[in-house]
Amino acid sequence: MVDTVIFWVIAAITVIPAFSLIFARKAVYVAMSIVLVMVGLAAAYITLDAPFLGVVQIVVYTGAVMMLFLFVLMLVGVDRREDMKETLTGQRWIALFGAGGLGAFLIAMVARVSLPVAEEPLVGEPDVIAGVLFERYVLVMEVLGFLLITAAVGALVLTHVPRLKPRKTQLEVQRDRVRVGADPVNKVFPGVYARHNALDVPALDPQGEPIEQSVSRVLKVRNQTQEGAHFRARLDDPSRAGGSDAEHSGRGLSDPERLDPDRLDPDRPDPEGSDREEGR
Amino acid sequence: MLDLIWLVIAVPLVSSGILLLAGRRANAWGHWLGVAASASTFVVGFGAFLQMLGMAGEERSHAVHLYSWIPGGDLQLDAGLLVDPLSLTFVLLVSFVGTLIHVYSVAYMEHDPNRRIFFSYLNLFVAAMLLLVLADSYLLLFVGWEGVGLASYLLIGFWNHKPAYATAAKKAFVVNRIGDIGLILAMGLMLASFGGVDFATVADGVSGASTATLTATGLALLLAACGKSAQFPLQSWLGDAMAGPTPVSALIHAATMVTAGVYLIVRSAPVFEGAPDAQLVVAAVGALTLIMGALIGMAKDDIKKALAASTMSQIGYMMLAAGLGPIGYAFAIFHLVTHGFFKAGMFLGAGSVMHGMNDQVDMRRFGALRAAMVTTWVTFGLGWLAILGVPPFSGFWSKDKIIEAAFVGEGVQPWILGGAALVGAGLTAFYMSRLFFMTFHGKARWTDDQHPHESPALMTVPMIILAVGSAFLGLFLAVGDRFAHWLEPVTGHAEHHDPVMPIWLIMTLTLALVALGVWEAWRRYGAADVPTEAPDVSLATVAARNDFFQDSVNRGVFERPGTHLTRTLVYADAAVIDRAVNGGAQGWPKTGEAVRRAQSGQVRSYAATMVVGLVIVVLIVVLGGL
Amino acid sequence: MTFTTPAIEWAPTAPFIVVLGAAALAILVEAIVRTPATRRLVQLILSLVALLAALGLVIVQWAMLKGAGTVVLEGMLTVDRQSLAWQAVLLVSGLLGTLLFAARTRAGEEAFASLGAASPGSTEETLARRKGLQVTEVFPLALFAVGGMMLFTSVTDLIFLFVALEVFSLPLYILVALARRRRLLSHEGALKYFLLGAFSSAVFLFGAALLYGATGTTAFAGVGTGIVGASGLDPIILTGAVFVVVGLLFKLGAVPFHSWTPDAYQGAPTPVTAFMGAATKAAAAAALIRVLYVALHPLAWELSWLIWVTAIASMLLGTVVALVQTEIKRMLAYSSIAHAGFILVALAGLPDQAVWALPFYLFVYGLATLGAFAVITQVRERGEDGTVLGEATRLGQWAGLGRRSPWLAGAMALFLLSFAGIPLTAGFVGKFVAFGAAISEGGWPLVLIAVIASAAAAFFYVRLVVLMFLTDVPEDQEDAIAIDYSPLARVVVIVTAVAIVLLGVVPGPVLAAFENAGVLLIGAAG
């Protein structure tokens, strides 16, 4: 017999997080809540004399399935908040009465029956499970193998893009760049020639002007960059002698004209861009 | 020979297939193959007929089991043929008239590059029609029924490079589907109540079935018959179907296919015996259509359309007779046979006229063709006399009997039905005479490029043979009630009932009305000048009204309301039937559109449908079960 | 815990092993054979050989079968004549479907995307197309689906049924998403099909769980006896039974569980639609028969409500909505919904005859479906520069097809008439035996509705026939349609058309064979 307290605890950690499926705005919250539900279910299995299944539940669901969900959520963009405004007229009511009615109905039906509970149940230890699995259910087991093959093939077919043309050598990349008249050298890295070499700080050109393009756009959108001008002020300070060294060595390498921010980015050929050209 | 009767279906079918597949190679000999196939059916049919004549009356029903079509299960279905006097009558009529028309077509279609295909379709038609009449179950009959439908659509639309013709074929197609639903429904009802659809099972099961079921079955059958036989309210397609080549009109829309409805009603006699209400509706539909067809016939200037209206009207007579029960069955079939001869003859005559007049069909452009086309004039004239019911020509023997039978009964029914039949005879006389006089008499109103000439012998010979039939077949079959006795094993012996009026009075009245009709037609279309443009007889103008006042009783009584009625009918035709046909029935698409909107494309709505559906079905089952 | 090696009768499972094994082998082929063109050929041959071999094995078993059949593993799997008949039906669908999968247009274009993962209109797609890539995985996927369906018809255990359901559903979800043209629609169809399919299989599973709870077993025979023996468990038995049946009705496409049908049919590549339309329905009907006649037979009276309601709803909705469709694949999808209704009519009252009438019905329905969609693959739009584009699926584009290609249009008309159940087509014989089954158990009111629905349904089939033969090609549209010629698709059209006519005119021998299949072996209660 199952302890009442355990039941209620399990009920609480499954049902309450499960409601996030309906109410939570962020998909990641939903996924994490479902992980909790799965853990709760694993606890329920163990309580119900199914220890092996409890462990499998943790491994398969929280460990694999939900992580896969999370992974895909990351892939499509974690940040997306869902607009919870309902667009279909009456859908909420249908959901409330349909799903709610379904649940109420099922509960009413199950509550009406009483089944005698086995006094000495067979506990689902791994060896017991294995015995049943490979006796009566061995064919199902084998057929499941085909199911897994299908799933793997399906995922490959729908998502795998093979290399469609040979990888370009560095020489070819460079040649292409020159051919289209773009900058033959790499984009400057952020933080170079300043006393900071952090990613959120723009590089400075030989004149000490910050190069805006050297910082990732994403950081800019997030307002997580630091102003280059701030560092420039420091650079001009004659009391700091170390700065002139850096300035001197930088001059030879980068030509101000070439680093003109307007020219740099748009003309820069990259493998993607040339593909697109060819594709047309 | 009786056991070989399946040949009459197989031979033309195979021939049709050969013609269709052979391609241009068959251009040289294809038409003769078609003729030979058709002729062979007549030979086999005639052999069977001779064999059956040698049998005693009660033995004259021969079932030919072909094979078990759908074996197994509680409902089994055999493919079998039933040869009895009724089906054999049709076999002879179809194969004989059909063969003549095949011969005629050889010349008529001479210049058509696709003549072999035309003959393929004709053969297909003959095979399907013979299957229709020889089938021993409603189901196999239905196969033939669809087959003649198919062949008929193919033939109506044969010149489908002209859009109007294709439209006509389409209309015939769709209107006939409405009728087909009737037949399907009837079969469904039979399956449900008798457990079978062969004639024998149905006849056995009738005694145990409720009147309501029988009435429903009967009405469904009537709907089917109306579709195929162009009876009210499904008559609209026949006029348009005249777009097909004229031999087609002669074969399908005069002699054979359109009479299938009458065959169906007579064949279903056991069902109708148990359903007097349905029977009365049949008679009423027949009476209504015969008057309506006649009125439409008076208003048409297109020779083929006038003949089509006349066909409608004459089939109305047959329907009326078939609705009268056992006393009428034999006469219905009798009239069907004689009508087959004279109407086919007249259609061929019309075709001959068109052939000589550059495919002109407007009667107002004919006139005085008597001299130019003597053979056509004579043969057409014999058909004309026959349809008028002038003694001793064929129509007299068959139509008069129907009029007499219509007057049998109690209450007002005989007066209404008989009256309609009687008036119809007068109207028939008027419009057929109008047609005849406008075409062959009066002054020539030809256009300049027309040089009427007689048709070649291949065309005139069939016309002559049919004309001989029109003239004497009725007399031959009527003497000693030969035809009625021949059909007796099928239709049953009819008790003789006295009409509500003495027979001599009915006959006199009929002949008087016929004479009046002919005289009036002669006065207006034979003796007087016929304007080449249709006069404006609209009621809206005072001038037209004055015209009506000056005119004779005939015109005052019949034509004015007639014109009005005709126009209303034509309007109803165009407005109601066409719309119903072209747009499908109006209600369904609306419902469909509404339901369709539920399929919104939103997968969440679909899921909602499923959940709600699940809740509903689970509630139904569980609440029902607990 | 002692383990005894289970004694498995392998012989009856040979067809499944051949088909599924060939599928697994074909996956290896994917890895080994690198050239797309060779791979396609190898896959096609492998598929056809496997399916033919399986069909041969089925026939051999049919001929050698003594007694009622074999129960494998205490009622997990039952191979009797019924199961063999269904397997044969599915294998024929699979064979014809595979031919359609391999069919290519004159320009060498197949129905599937050249690279499934490339999003429509992207560079990858163009590159893949230019490199002649092909998703040859469609062949093993189809084999998996056929194998899963064959299992679906033969398993006699609810949980195995669930597994088989997924084995044949997953490949279909993937196949639906792989259309070469109109990829967005294809994706949409796949997404909807998948989501609703997963939803319905969850419903099925929950029902199975409830039945297991009430009876302590999931073997059909055991559930049947358990239901009779159980007392006071009616609420969960009935609920479980309805849930299980609803899961199957979803696959059958019956109202109100039909919503996926039109969208998936339209979105899927036409060969997949053909295969899916023919085979899924057959598999679902087969499972429905086994579940209803063996496991849930004691609930026949209660479930008759469900069957009546869904049958009527399916016939009416399918017919009425098909009347207003303007897209040919959608029209056929709605027609398939109406056919789901007809199938349910045969099951009203669980007559004995339905057990053999339905395999025949679905056999001929499948043939006509495959044929009709094979025709659709060949009617193509033509671009302004004369290149042949995708399928012309708007009804208006079919106007005057009879003049463009009389034989193709004639075949299409034949298939439509078979759907409509016009005599001398196989569809008529199928309807006749199916409705006859219902009448034998007093279901005549349902049959009457079915007859009326068939007659009304004939309208939209005939509307297309009229459009093809009696309507002119619209002005200035003469060059808008191209009839593409694909030998493989033609083979499918010819085979199905001939079969439809033969089965319509002389169905006797085939019907007799199916009649032998009208016995269900009820395995030992596990």
Place this chain on the structure above:
Amino acid sequence: MDPINFVILACVLFAIGAAAVLVRRNAIIAFMGVELMLNAANLALVAFSRIHGQVDGQVMAFFVMVVAAAEVVVGLAIIIAVFRARQTISLDEPAELKG
């Protein structure tokens, strides 16, 4: 505490999962709802297994997990394919197939 209560808990979870499919526009969340429904069925299977004192129900639940894992793979693959083509995983947007 009667294990049947776990079945009732399963019913609640099943209904919540179903509701999620109806109200959530995010395809992944709706799909998680389906997963929850499968898990609810599993819970019911295990609970019934306990009631009957067998392990068959547990084996079934085990199978369901495998099936669910395979289903998740295919489902997410389809969702990714849709996302690549449309840049959205909203269920409301792909709604061109209708009528």
